[in-house]
Amino acid sequence: MLWLKIEKELMRQKTSVYRLAKNTGIKQTTLQNYKNGTEPSFKNMCKIADALDVSLDYFRETEDDK
Template sequence: MLWNRIQKELNRQEMSIYKLAKITGIKDTTLHNYKKGSEPSFKNMCKIADALDVSLDVFRKENKTDE
């Protein structure tokens, strides 16, 4: 699941969903929906990747292994 990789990065950087929401401008309720399985838009994935300072490819690779 895509959220698993996001969560790994949040844990690695000791960042909360609330802080990610503040950095990205994405509502924390939206981020919680992603955690529950909703698919983020490309625009929001870019914001998340930028906030976590990782490449979008990191999330793409994780998604492929989850299928």
């Protein structure tokens, strides 16, 4: 579910996982692990949220919250 939100935001911003990796300093293989279900550390979630210019709360929202 988390990766779907990241992917949705990447598509909305018309950017790539490669660019996210460059902007965060997180290796593409690590991002791939997140896509495969590994939970990111809080530190990496902060980096991702900052790079995508979204609040950490964005990743906590469920479809029911909207």
